[in-house]
Amino acid sequence: MAHDAHGPSDLAHHFDSYEQQKESATLGMWTFLVTEILFFGGLFAAYSLYRSLYPEAFRAASHSLDIRLGAFNTAVLIGSSLTMALAVRGGQTGKPKTTFTMLLGTLLLGSTFLAVKAVEYADKFTHHHVPGPSFHFEGPDAPHAQLFFSLYFGMTGLHALHMVIGAAILAFMLRPALRGAWTPRNHNFLEGFGLYWHFVDLVWIFLFPLLYLIGRHH
């Protein structure tokens, strides 16, 4: 978002001051995140509707998810939010090495999350829990259990896509981080990306209880 800052001068020609540039970048990122919330919102609305219509089927289907892997991934993502925050701090205080290390840590934790997610997806394929012609589920209400898995793949898939995009951007940020591209005066891109990363983390904080935890104890 604040890419305009790059070039010979890190104040873009159409801004009057660094303050104006920073405020614009921050407001732009928050506005984008509002859009993202509504983007996920469609799936959350579908989930709420179907969960309230078919609670039994959803409970049964939810039981087939591995709560330990989900909890592990939750911890991993919260950890990555910490490293991301520290990376931004490194930019604010002008410590390129801290920024680099913390971004690398964020990238590794994000990749761990995606690897665990891949294991979970593979498990769904082996148990024929993937919606489609070969779907099979032992339970009271298989068609609506299939709906649960559609939502499971839709919501976690869209979330994972955001993780992949985030990880790709992170990989491209490592070299500039080491070069000291983000200074206390202008670290708008770093901070904007940090907001994005925390947002993706926060989506998972909602997904985990909705998909894994509700109706668990019986």
Added chain:
Amino acid sequence: MTTSPNPVPAEFPRTHYLNAAYGLKSWLWTRDHKRIALLYLVSVSVFFALGGLMAVLIRMELATPEGDFFQPDVYNRLFTMHGILMIFFFLIPGIPAVLGNFLIPLMIGAKDLAFPRINLLSWYLYTIGGAFTLWALLHGGVDTGWTFYTPLSTNYVNTSVLTVGVGIFIAGFSSILTGLNFIVTIHRMRAPGLTWFRLPLFVWGHYATSIIQILGTPVVAIAILMVAAERMLHIGFFDPKLGGDPVLFQHLFWFYSHPAVYIMILPAMGVISELVAAFSRKPIFGYKFVAFASIGIAVLGFLVWGHHMFVAGQSIYAGVVFSVLSMLVAVPSAVKVFNWTATLYKGSISWDTPMLYALGFIGLFTIGGLTGVMLATLGIDAHVHDTYFIIAHFHYIMVGGAIMGYLGGLHYWWPKITGRLYPVFWSKLSALVIFIGFNVTFFPQFILGYLGMPRRYHTYPPEFQVLNVMSSAGATILGIGYLMPLIYFVWSMRYGPRATANPWNATGLEWQTTSPPPVENFTYPPVVTAPPYTYEAQPAAGKEARLGA
């Protein structure tokens, strides 16, 4: 403004944004909001022409009760692609991406939008989305209606649903980025002294529009993804066989697509506020009411989507609530119409071309709005649902409203954009021809719909022929009306007389720089010391002022 602290610009600048650089690359790689606006102007016009061509074919087919030219499935594709091209690729980007893009930085005294690269990116996204849609068009198009209702779109049709879906998805992100850019620009880039209540109402209208683009568009984007997942991967969300509910799709679709109507009309209302004040030589009546009416429409617009689903199996209680809320939208809309009318009252009105379009807008929008209140009534809606009454209502808002506003705005700011004037006689004639052609086309459709002629059929009972022939004849007049500005605008770019910096003697920062403006918009950083529309102090422009003679 006589009290303006900003220096008066020299007439006829030697270098400006149009001749600052030459070559294709200087256009396709530009970050200048004014050039990007012109890129949009060209691409938006192409899609308008294509969508219009389909309207011509539809009206040709409907000139007689029998099927003459097209098989039913071809006709289905025609009206579907007409709707998709006109809504997603002309009306939604139309005023914001062309006029808004060009004018918002000028009106608020900024050098550019907050994110110039993202502005260019949004044009590329629009173009790529459009390319997908055109590619699908060449492969037969889509026949689901522009609404893509499930399970028709996911299970039954065998047309390019996915390709067009991808096209709309991508164009949607272009729309989101434009809205984002406007919001940040209006918040952060205003000139010193330009407080919120000194903003031109054009900017308020675009601010309200941007809110809808930010909040609504992502919802239709996810709905398209869900349709794609269901169609391609059998990951069901809407298909009853897979446990889903097709009405959920309608909820998600209309959650965006109803507010999208306000994306199309709010910028036009912003244009009309500028025109009515400038050509009545009066400050706008009740400025704050008009400004907040825009925000009110944007907010209420999100609470009325259910009125598209009165007969779709929605609960009767939901129907009642949506009916009442839909009628509430009439309040801020009426506030605007009354305030424009009150601005006209005892104003010294001049009948310049932009004003003719603006007056046309007010009349046609009022008819469109009042029939909208009729449609919000549950009983009437059940009677005229899916008939030509809906088509007529919708086109009174979209063509009579949005396109009249777009053309009025183009005529008003054309001297600023190009530095040239267009012929007075032909432009006034075009406003008249379009107004007459429009009414002859669409008023009979109100009657047809009320008599029960359903939409989306290529044949109809013979007793409806007279009104249909009227409608087709009107469409011919309307088409000629649209061709006229195309010809004289293009002509004026080369042969039109040069325009002065402020040919209408209007207020507003955009008129305080040269026509066309320099690359950086203003040679001096502008300062604002007065509220907008201080027309008492400003005499109307004579012909001499316009030509700078």
